[in-house]
Amino acid sequence: MLKITNLHVTVADTPILKGLTLAINAGEVHAIMGPNGSGKSTLAAVLAGRAGYEVTAGGIEYLGRDLLALTVEERARAGVFLAFQYPVEIPGVSNMEFLRASLEAVRSHRGEPNLSAVEFMKLARATSQQLQLDPEFLKRGVNEGFSGGEKKRNEILQMLLLQPRLAVLDETDSGLDIDALQVVADGVNALRSPERAIVMVTHYQRLLDHVVPDYVHVLADGRILRSGGRELALELEAKGYGWLRNDAA
Amino acid sequence: MAGFATTRPESGVVTMKRSERIEIFAHTARTRSESFPTDTGVLGRLRAAGRAAFSAAELPNPKTESWKYSRIGPLLEEGLLDHAPVGAAVAAMPIPGLATQSMVILDGIPQSLPAFTPGVSVTSFAALTDAEAVVVEAHLGRLAAAPEKPFVALNAALLEDGLVVRVAPGADAALPIELLIAQSDSSTPRGVHPRVLVLVGQGARATLIERHLGTAMAFTNSVVEVVLEDGAQLDHLRLALDAGHGRWLSALDVELGRNARYNLWQAQLGAAFRRNEIRIGLAGEGAEVTVSGAGLTRNNDHLDNQLCLEHRVPRGTSKQLFRNIAGETSRGILNGRIHIHRGAQKTDAQLHTKSLLLSSRAEIDVKPELEIYADDVKCAHGATLGQLDANALFYLRSRGLDANAARSMLSFAFLAEVVDGFPVDAVRAALRPALAQAFAAPAEEESP
Numbered sequence: 074m075l076k077i078t079n080l081h082v083t084v085a086d087t088p089i090l091k092g093l094t095l096a097i098n099a100g101e102v103h104a105i106m107g108p109n110g111s112g113k114s115t116l117a118a119v120l121a122g123r124a125g126y127e128v129t130a131g132g133i134e135y136l137g138r139d140l141l142a143l144t145v146e147e148r149a150r151a152g153v154f155l156a157f158q159y160p161v162e163i164p165g166v167s168n169m170e171f172l173r174a175s176l177e178a179v180r181s182h183r184g185e186p187n188l189s190a191v192e193f194m195k196l197a198r199a200t201s202q203q204l205q206l207d208p209e210f211l212k213r214g215v216n217e218g219f220s221g222g223e224k225k226r227n228e229i230l231q232m233l234l235l236q237p238r239l240a241v242l243d244e245t246d247s248g249l250d251i252d253a254l255q256v257v258a259d260g261v262n263a264l265r266s267p268e269r270a271i272v273m274v275t276h277y278q279r280l281l282d283h284v285v286p287d288y289v290h291v292l293a294d295g296r297i298l299r300s301g302g303r304e305l306a307l308e309l310e311a312k313g314y315g316w317l318r319n320d321a322a
Numbered sequence: 323m324a325g326f327a328t329t330r331p332e333s334g335v336v337t338m339k340r341s342e343r344i345e346i347f348a349h350t351a352r353t354r355s356e357s358f359p360t361d362t363g364v365l366g367r368l369r370a371a372g373r374a375a376f377s378a379a380e381l382p383n384p385k386t387e388s389w390k391y392s393r394i395g396p397l398l399e400e401g402l403l404d405h406a407p408v409g410a411a412v413a414a415m416p417i418p419g420l421a422t423q424s425m426v427i428l429d430g431i432p433q434s435l436p437a438f439t440p441g442v443s444v445t446s447f448a449a450l451t452d453a454e455a456v457v458v459e460a461h462l463g464r465l466a467a468a469p470e471k472p473f474v475a476l477n478a479a480l481l482e483d484g485l486v487v488r489v490a491p492g493a494d495a496a497l498p499i500e501l502l503i504a505q506s507d508s509s510t511p512r513g514v515h516p517r518v519l520v521l522v523g524q525g526a527r528a529t530l531i532e533r534h535l536g537t538a539m540a541f542t543n544s545v546v547e548v549v550l551e552d553g554a555q556l557d558h559l560r561l562a563l564d565a566g567h568g569r570w571l572s573a574l575d576v577e578l579g580r581n582a583r584y585n586l587w588q589a590q591l592g593a594a595f596r597r598n599e600i601r602i603g604l605a606g607e608g609a610e611v612t613v614s615g616a617g618l619t620r621n622n623d624h625l626d627n628q629l630c631l632e633h634r635v636p637r638g639t640s641k642q643l644f645r646n647i648a649g650e651t652s653r654g655i656l657n658g659r660i661h662i663h664r665g666a667q668k669t670d671a672q673l674h675t676k677s678l679l680l681s682s683r684a685e686i687d688v689k690p691e692l693e694i695y696a697d698d699v700k701c702a703h704g705a706t707l708g709q710l711d712a713n714a715l716f717y718l719r720s721r722g723l724d725a726n727a728a729r730s731m732l733s734f735a736f737l738a739e740v741v742d743g744f745p746v747d748a749v750r751a752a753l754r755p756a757l758a759q760a761f762a763a764p765a766e767e768e769s770p
Contacts, residue, residue, distance in 0.1 A: 121720050124712070149722040161717040165735025171718070174731065178722035214735075231721060 074099045074270050075140075075239060079131035082112075082119055082295075089115045091295035092131070099238075100267040104281055104306060105274045107292035108314040113274045114158060116292070117243040120272075121155035122148050135239065149175075150182035152238030156228040156245050163215035168227070171215045172197055172234060179235050200233050203263075205256050221248035229260040240264060241272045246280035258283030278306040291317055343398045344381050350403050352377060355479035364447045364455045365481060368463055372478020379472035388470065391655040391687045392626045396569050396595040401511030402541035405430075405480075409508030412536070420748035422500035422531060429506045429540070430514030431482050441493025442528070447484045447517075458486050462519050465547045465575035471599065474573045477515040477545045484517030487530075491523030491551070498529040498746060503544055505536025505568065516544040522554040524579075529557040529746065537566025539594070545573045550582035552606055557745050560598075562590040563756045565623055569595040578638075580606030587744050588615040589753050591760055592623025592652055601630045604638035604666075611640040616740040618733075618757065619652035619684070621766045626655040633666040633699075644675040645740045647733055648684035650765050659691040662699050669699040677707045678736050680729070730761035 075097040082090040089112045097103055107113050119126050120133070122145040133140040140148065163171070177187050188196065198208045204226045216224050225245055232240055242261065246254055261271060261284045273280060281289070281303070289305040291298045291314070298317055299305065309317070338346075352373075360370035382389035408429040425444050426433040432446050450458055463478060489495050503516045522528055532546065550556055562570065570593055578584055584602065602611055611631065619625045631640045646654040658673045677686040690703040710732050718728035734757060741757070744750040 121716075123716055144725075145716060145719040146722055146724050146728075149720055155720055157717065157720075161711075161713050163714050163717070163732065163735060165738035166731055171721070171731070174723055174727065175718075175721035178724070178727070182722070235721070 076134040081130035082115055083127050083129055089295055093296055097270045099270055102271045102286045104286040104289045105292055111292045112295045113292055114243055117155055117241050117274050120241050150179055154232050154235055154237030154240045156232055156242040158244040160216045160224040160228055162217050164217045166215050168213055168215050169211040176234055200230055204230055204260055222253040225249055229257050233260055239270050243274045246275055278310045281306050347398050348381055351476055354403055364450050368478045369481055371463060372475045375475035376472060376479045379469060379475050381472050392597050397541055403513045406508055406510040406512035409506030412507050417748050417752045422498045424500040425485055426502045427516040428504050430516050432485050439497050441490045442495045443488045445486050461549050465577055473543050473571050474545050477517060477543050480515045481517055486519045489522045489526040489528045491526055493526045495528040498531050501532040503534050505538050505540050509538055511539050513541040518546045520548040522550045522556050524551040525553040527555045531559045534562040534570055535564055536568055537564045539567035541569040543571050548576040550578045550584055552579040553581050555583040558586045559749055560588045565591045565593050568593045572598045574600045576602040578604050578609035581608040583610045586613045590617050590625055592619030592625035595624050597626035599628045603632040605634050607635050607637045609638045613642040614740045614743055615644040616737040617646040617654055618760055619654050620649045621652060623652045628657045630659040633662040633669045636666055637668045639670040642673045645737050646686055647678045648686050649680035651683045654686045656688045662694040662696050664695040666696045667698040671701045673703040675705045679709055733761055
């Protein structure tokens, strides 16, 4: 589904990713771990198409297409979803209005009919409840005055509504208490299916207790330093990132 | 009449200097005013006063401070002082779900009036009895008379007829009063001079919805005067949602008595020329004023709001909130003057404005002007100017919205703080699609 080959990315002329290669198949859940500054969030940003990230070499193929040739919204419509590490507050746009416009954009691209206002309300309310978000949040400004945990749950709400093919979760576990973590993890697990891939970018392995990955990759200094199964995350937790660096050296 | 050169220099025709065009405009206006009878009645006396004031007044020149950012050129083009026969009325798009009692001024001429609810009366100047004339003339022209307002004088000098709206003391006019200042379907350039006086009696309450309608190249030079007696309250909504070729110059003069309340809401699109000269005088202690304005200009449109709050007496409050957006090569102007007179202690005056530029070639000029002659007052102002937040744009696009839809949504959100405060539900509901449409309209091709 996703083939990243020898990806080099610079931000403001500073090289961040330096030859990252990674293949992700439909149905798989991958965790990308690594110390701060290793390039995890850069990878997430490049996948979603954020401005300011320059790809200087290598490429990304998504469902057989050149992902980098697509605009931000084309990627979203083609099924790429980024759950933001820092979801943006947009006062004046209601969450409901935002979710509906977004769902309409994605559905119409897929050739699916628009939901009626009533159908949409039902779906949005049911999904909110699944995430233990008060449906009142739908009426508020997008992320406006939401707590950190509420913002993250709102990201998962969007993900569940949009039903992406490739979900990239950027530090979705940060700032969550243990109950919220369970709710978010349940949401992510609900999305697991043979047609989808999920990439979790995380600093800690605690989310991985709840969403068990098929593969774990350690990113350091802009490259995949090591790949393995679930046990690699546990080993990292026990030994720290220093262990791998020394090992590699 | 001498012709005006409106052709561009590259066509080979020598363009007339602006000072010459102004002179011709003034001369034409004076000549035209002489054809209006000034011998009898309210109308005659108002025209005579207007004619004298216009002759004495000086039209704005490039050095006139209050016209610094407003180009007078669009008002000087050929035919804008002519009076064309009234064409057919264009059906005003009713606001869905809004029940009102309406008066219509079509091409400057008041149309026949419907019956109004008890406590509300509307009369044309020409139909006033002598007794009524005495009451009306105590106010008419008093507020709008100012040497620095030559166009207000011109309105009086070229007045066909006007309307006086009276809300009886103590009356609570629950049904909003709608004032439609509309262009007919005629495409002939013309100048029209609508005039309305609104008298809200002691302790009375009313809602006035003033709509400016039309896109044709006509000069609409309106004057609305509002007098709120002690304890009166008026919610005044002004909607100007037709962009286009219209030249709209609107004077609004308001005076508040003791403990009176005046709330003004404006939602406006730019036009070839649109300028509001708003003066609100707090003449009785404890008067309260709020002004909320949402403005959007696109293409090469122009929107100028000149406000002057006159705090004449103690314990008055005024709160002003503006949101302006300018796209393409358009221009938005906001001049907010707060004048706190000697002795107007315990005044609380605030002016807050935020502006958004959608294009590097758009321009917004914001100027707060505070003039304070009392030492125990609160007076605050704040102005910010910015662009759409790149993070928010990315966030919306990452959820599948195309760049234009994302920009519209964010721009609308910027205006929402003002628009969501509009007091009439049906108007608020109608503003959303109207503004969304204005955002969504593609930019006009720029002329080379």
